[in-house]
Amino acid sequence: MKLIKNGTIIVGNGETLTNASVLIEGGKVTQVGQVTHSEEPEQVIDATGLYITPGLIDVHTHLGVHEEGIGQPGQDFNETSSPITPEIRALDGINPRDKGFEDARKAGVTTVQVLPGSANVIGGEMVTLKTSGNVVDEMVLRRPSGMKAAFGENPKRLHGSKGHAPVTRMGIAAMFRQQLRKAQQYKQKLERRENVEDNLGLENLGKVLDKEIPLRAHAHRADDIVTLLRLAKEFDLDISIEHCTEGHQIPDYIAQFNFPAAVGPTMSTRSKVELSDKGWETAGILNQAGVSVSITTDHPVVGIEYLRMSAIQAANHGLEKKDAWSSITLNAAKHLGVDERVGSLEAGKDADVVLWNDDPFNGSSYVLKTFVNGEEVYALD
Known part of the structure; x- marks a missing residue:
């Protein structure tokens, strides 16, 4: 005691x-x-x-799969061999000895969600875990806690540069739609007890179709957010909007769908065109429109030790202090579906x-x- x-x-x-x-x-x-x-x-x-x-909660990180201080050997967050990889799990790439976990504990961050990167249209399963432990399986709080998807520059730049799809935003949406339809067909065949060849990726996407886990989709630009919302409606998905950088441009439209947003990493630089209109006001504008907001560092894009400072900055630019605090505690726990235990x-x-x-x-x-x-x-x- x-x-x-x-x-x-x-x-x-x-x-x-x-x-x-x-x-x-x-x-x-x-x-x-x-x-x-x-x-x-x-x-x-x-x-x-x-x-x-x-304890504080960061809803969108790459802790343990994008290790700090060791370069390429620690970069296990993007399986770039294919633009569609729903079969992979972030859990299998996490090193709990990543220095970022120690930084998290020093900063009072006790729960994080670890996601695959945003190189792929569909990137794989994510996991929510505590920031203390030597064996990752013993740190797990929710497994899986979502399926990663990505819209916009990252998938088209990486795979387009290799000379194959997707090379446009149209291609990203088409590839996503095609894969979800395959998952629907696979699920229907299983329900009819037909003989089908095992397909782990389609099986994992079945969890998304059944709303067992949400689709958590990287979308910075307003047009990419709208595409994501269109697809969520088409396939009747539970989603969260990850980053939502231009969400302040269409807050009322986003609010109609009643999906949560993970806003950030606003402390980063404007390193690409998708970030050209980023600002600390976004979280407050979305919150005022009725969107459930959590704040993220996207560690290691911004160090996890700056999660609290990110919430303070959001509060300095229009997000009410109580909501800024909730965005890294109880609301963040609700975002991850673990509020019965933490937050x-x-x-x-x-x-x-x-x-x-x-x-x-x-x-x-x-x-x-x-x-x-x-x-x-x-x-x-």
């Missing part, structure tokens, strides 16, 4: 509690606020003058807890301790 007492708790559900405590037992939060206990806790941390929050400090949820020296929305504040499943995984020396 652990007790963190007398701090200011930002619960994650909109509440802020002063002079409050968190009781942890068996890797779970058991009480929040004014707590009582019949036996003496094994560890007591006095948080007087400090802030206590849930807020409430009884019964995982004890992913961060202790700060000051209000985390003060840019100069810093993490003192990070706990994952109740275990201390980082402490400031």
Whole structure:
């Protein structure tokens, strides 16, 4: 049993509690606020003058599959041998010893979604996991947590440069549509108990068609976002819009579909034409229109240690502070479908807890301790 007492708790559900405590037992939060206990806790941390929050969540990263500091040997995020690879899994390429995981813990980030890259029209399955552990299978929170797709410059540039499809946005949409129709036909044959040759890729796409997992699609430009929404309607898919860089150009149109958006990495440079109209205002404009917004670093495009600063910048440019906080905690957990376990400090949820020296929305504040499943995984020396 652990007790963190007398701090200011930002619960994650909109509440802020002063002079409050968190009781942890068996890797779970058991009480929040004014707590009582019949036996003496094994560890007591006095948080007087400090802030206590849930662990932060980044909904779109390439942690472990695009390792830092080792170059090509650590680049396992794009299987560029084909533009259609729904059979691959990010899980199989994650190295939990990637330095990025350590950076995440130091920054109070305790949950991440790891995706394949955006080189392919359909890129494969993603996974949501905790940022602490030596064996990736033991870090998993949800597997799979989505299917990656990509629209726009990346697939057409990479595969077009090799002299094969897709070379245009039309080609990307046609290839996506064709593959989903194949998956529909494969699924129908299985349901009719026909003999069919095993096809892992089509089987995985069946999870998308059945809405077992969402399609999470890379789309920066407004026209690519509209194409994605058109295809989602055509195939009756659950989706999330990943990046949504020009979402501020068509917020009301996006809001009609009631799909969430992962906005970012806004801290990056305008390295390609798709990013020419990026800005910190996007998250706030989408939120005001009724779109559910999470914020991402797209690590390592922007280091995961800047997730909180990205939320602060969004708050400085129109996103309400409570929504900016939710975009990297409870709303992010809902985006990933894991809000029953993480995203807020409430009884019964995982004890992913961060202790700060000051209000985390003060840019100069810093993490003192990070706990994952109740275990201390980082402490400031």
